Amino acid sequence: MAALFGSRVRRLRTAAGLTQAELGLKTHVVSTRITQIERASGAKPTLELARALDVALGADELLVELWPYVYREAFPDWSRKFMEYSERAVAVREYAAHVVPGLLQTAGYARAVLSVGLTLSSDAQLEERLAARMGRQDRLNAPDRPELWVVLDEAVLRRPIGGHEVMRAQLERLLEISAEPHVTLQVLPFEHGEHDAMGGSLTLLTLPDGSEVAYTEGAHYGQLIEDPGEVRRFVLTYDRLRAAALPPFMSLDMIRSVMSVMEDNHRGAKVPSRTERRRLAQEQLQQSGGRQLRGGGRRVPRRGPRT
Numbered sequence: 001m002a003a004l005f006g007s008r009v010r011r012l013r014t015a016a017g018l019t020q021a022e023l024g025l026k027t028h029v030v031s032t033r034i035t036q037i038e039r040a041s042g043a044k045p046t047l048e049l050a051r052a053l054d055v056a057l058g059a060d061e062l063l064v065e066l067w068p069y070v071y072r073e074a075f076p077d078w079s080r081k082f083m084e085y086s087e088r089a090v091a092v093r094e095y096a097a098h099v100v101p102g103l104l105q106t107a108g109y110a111r112a113v114l115s116v117g118l119t120l121s122s123d124a125q126l127e128e129r130l131a132a133r134m135g136r137q138d139r140l141n142a143p144d145r146p147e148l149w150v151v152l153d154e155a156v157l158r159r160p161i162g163g164h165e166v167m168r169a170q171l172e173r174l175l176e177i178s179a180e181p182h183v184t185l186q187v188l189p190f191e192h193g194e195h196d197a198m199g200g201s202l203t204l205l206t207l208p209d210g211s212e213v214a215y216t217e218g219a220h221y222g223q224l225i226e227d228p229g230e231v232r233r234f235v236l237t238y239d240r241l242r243a244a245a246l247p248p249f250m251s252l253d254m255i256r257s258v259m260s261v262m263e264d265n266h267r268g269a270k271v272p273s274r275t276e277r278r279r280l281a282q283e284q285l286q287q288s289g290g291r292q293l294r295g296g297g298r299r300v301p302r303r304g305p306r307t
Contacts, residue, residue: 008059009034010038018056026052027053042226090206093238096151097197102137106170140177151242153187154188185248197241201217202238216234
């Protein structure tokens with residue numbers, strides 16, 4: 001769809017007798033951005049840019065109508081360039097809206113996350129993706145490890161991914177990794193309300209030359225943003241999230257609190273054994289003047305008066 005969008009822009013631009021630089025001036029972007037769009041080689045066009053292109057080229061809403069398909073199109077290969085950048089990044093800043101970021105996931109948690117959705121075709125593919133995800137975590141222990149700053153939405157802590165044991169191990173992992181000097185962890189509480197990044201997760205990567213790229217991700221799409229102007233807007237969004245989140249020490253207290261509540265709920269949800277259920281039923285019947293239960297749960301009939 002990105003290639004189709006680009007070919008339509010190129011065809012309309014040629015028909016209008018415009019150069020890429022002239023179209024860039026009309027839409028307030030540099031000419032290289034037009035080149036990227038026409039070649040489907042860079043960041044996907046924003047809705048604002050699609051509208052500007054539509055007006056400048058007299059496309060009668062064609063480009064605006066194509067834009068949602070470009071934006072939501074999910075290609076597994078999209079993540080390859082992002083991972084290449086990640087391997088070179090000197091700083092990683094993440095906002096996680098729904099699940100713990102891959103760099104901090106335990107194997108059990110990662111398996112549960114990767115098992116859902118429609119992208120897996122076999123158990124072998126699941127194991128390949130799990131191994132790849134766990135392998136990327138080696139970067140955190142490498143000599144050139146990046147500075148990692150993570151803001152977790154409170155929903156990440158309270159959604160029990162993988163069951164009680166898996167989730168408990170994951171929360172313990174968060175507490176452990178937060179003790180590392182190169183890791184900063186914050187929690188954005190529910191009480192903060194709405195914010196700019198509610199639609200999905202956000203990752204910002206700082207590369208060795210000081211340049212930055214952004215990556216946004218939802219349940220069924222991912223988008224790498226390389227245009228400096230667009231990246232700056234995401235940087236501002238992230239800075240606002242960090243400012244609104246709890247300080248690191250309070251964030252760790254919240255994680256511990258969630259763990260405590262989770263343990264209490266787990267113990268409270270324990271189903272009593274059959275013997276315990278019978279004993280409780282006997283006590284309730286006796287208190288109400290009822291008849292005693294046999295071993296199988298049948299009532300023992302009252303005996304009538306002897307004659």
